Amino acid sequence: MSLIFPSPTAGLCFLLAFAACSPAVSAGPSHITSGQDLAISRCGGCHAVETTGESPLAGAPPFRALARNYPVENLEEALAEGIFAGHPDMPDDPWEPADIQRLIAYLKTIQTP
Numbered sequence: 001m002s003l004i005f006p007s008p009t010a011g012l013c014f015l016l017a018f019a020a021c022s023p024a025v026s027a028g029p030s031h032i033t034s035g036q037d038l039a040i041s042r043c044g045g046c047h048a049v050e051t052t053g054e055s056p057l058a059g060a061p062p063f064r065a066l067a068r069n070y071p072v073e074n075l076e077e078a079l080a081e082g083i084f085a086g087h088p089d090m091p092d093d094p095w096e097p098a099d100i101q102r103l104i105a106y107l108k109t110i111q112t113p
């Protein structure tokens with residue numbers, strides 16, 4: 001039985017090692033993917049959180065347009081303190097600092113002028 005497995009296993013190890021050993025890829029994408037997951041799960045019910053598409057809730061600005069009004073870093077304090085003035089139905093649970101950084105890092109990647 002075990003003779004069947006070495007080949008696929010070796011292939012998988014090669015792929016994992018390649019991804020883990022490439023510094024340009026390892027820090028960035030996993031960071032950004034989890035920020036994207038946060039945006040989708042916590043904000044995506046109302047806001048468009050990708051580089052295209054309309055917001056599910058009319059009136060909620062697409063996240064890719066936020067930097068047109070102010071730097072996305074400005075969200076850090078609002079999220080940390082659980083305050084979102086003028087934001088109806090906004091979930092206002094305080095955020096973990098690491099999650100805020102992930103979300104902001106992701107938001108930076110989707111901004112369009």
Ligand code: HEC
Binds near residue numbers: 039044059060087089
């Ligand atoms: C229940 C729907 C809903 C959810 C969930 C939601 N938003 Fe909003 N959001 C809105 C609406 C509606 C507006 C527009 C409010 C307005 O301009 O009066 C808005 C506006 C905003 C704005 C623009 C505020 C400004 O002054 O320009 C930001 C930034 C924002 N939301 C961030 C978030 C983030 C980050 C999350 C996830 C943690 C989130 N929102 C989740 C409905 C929502």
